[in-house]
Amino acid sequence: GENVEQHPSTLSVQEGDSAVIKCTYSDSASNYFPWYKQELGKGPQLIIDIRSNVGEKKDQRIAVTLNKTAKHFSLHITETQPEDSAVYFCAASIVQGAQKLVFGQGTRLTINP
Amino acid sequence: NAGVTQTPKFQVLKTGQSMTLQCAQDMNHNSMYWYRQDPGMGLRLIYYSASEGTTDKGEVPNGYNVSRLNKREFSLRLESAAPSQTSVYFCASSVTGGPYEQYFGPGTRLTVT
Numbered sequence: 001g002e003n004v005e006q007h008p009s010t011l012s013v014q015e016g017d018s019a020v021i022k023c024t025y026s027d028s029a030s031n032y033f034p035w036y037k038q039e040l041g042k043g044p045q046l047i048i049d050i051r052s053n054v055g056e057k058k059d060q061r062i063a064v065t066l067n068k069t070a071k072h073f074s075l076h077i078t079e080t081q082p083e084d085s086a087v088y089f090c091a092a093s094i095v096q097g098a099q100k101l102v103f104g105q106g107t108r109l110t111i112n113p
Numbered sequence: 114n115a116g117v118t119q120t121p122k123f124q125v126l127k128t129g130q131s132m133t134l135q136c137a138q139d140m141n142h143n144s145m146y147w148y149r150q151d152p153g154m155g156l157r158l159i160y161y162s163a164s165e166g167t168t169d170k171g172e173v174p175n176g177y178n179v180s181r182l183n184k185r186e187f188s189l190r191l192e193s194a195a196p197s198q199t200s201v202y203f204c205a206s207s208v209t210g211g212p213y214e215q216y217f218g219p220g221t222r223l224t225v226t
Contacts, residue, residue: 006155043117046216
């Protein structure tokens with residue numbers, strides 16, 4: 001079945017620097033790749049997503065890139081701020097009956113002031 | 114709009130007890146999902162309902178049952194709780210029957226002793 005690997009598991013950066021989180025997936029049929037942000041004690045919140053017909057998508061300080069040949073996609077956060085501190089999850093779609101999501105293990109991002 | 118709501122927020126059960134986790138959404142979404150989140154394992158799909166009147170198993174359905182009561186409500190039942198079901202449970206919904214743009218509730222933290 002689909003396997004989604006996420007790295008690193010923890011990431012600490014200085015405020016104002018950039019942060020990059022990477023995910024790899026195994027199912028070549030995957031065609032939807034969302035990123036979720038989870039703050040302490042809350043549910044995951046969708047922050048950006050990308051479909052397989054696009055190589056890059058940007059929304060203000062966040063961007064996602066997709067390399068379908070290598071089966072990996074990355075989240076880029078620029079000009080990091082303290083409120084970016086959270087756990088971030090990637091996911092990839094799979095088709096098993098209906099389309100579903102398989103999630104990575106999560107990255108705890110800490111922004112140091 | 115309240116989005117996705119879940120009750121209760123916290124619950125402690127003894128082994129063998131039963132309980133039902135409630136989920137409701139007010140976004141007129143067609144699809145609803147139940148996930149569990151365990152440390153270091155991301156989110157794993159328990160059951161989903163692509164549309165009112167249908168339910169299907171996800172990745173980890175053993176020990177659980179679900180009911181899609183109507184378009185708004187999707188409940189998760191533990192018939193005989195086990196310590197391995199200690200977890201944080203999240204309900205999510207999306208407009209379509211696919212994995213796209215899922216909105217998550219705040220979660221229920223369940224401890225089984």
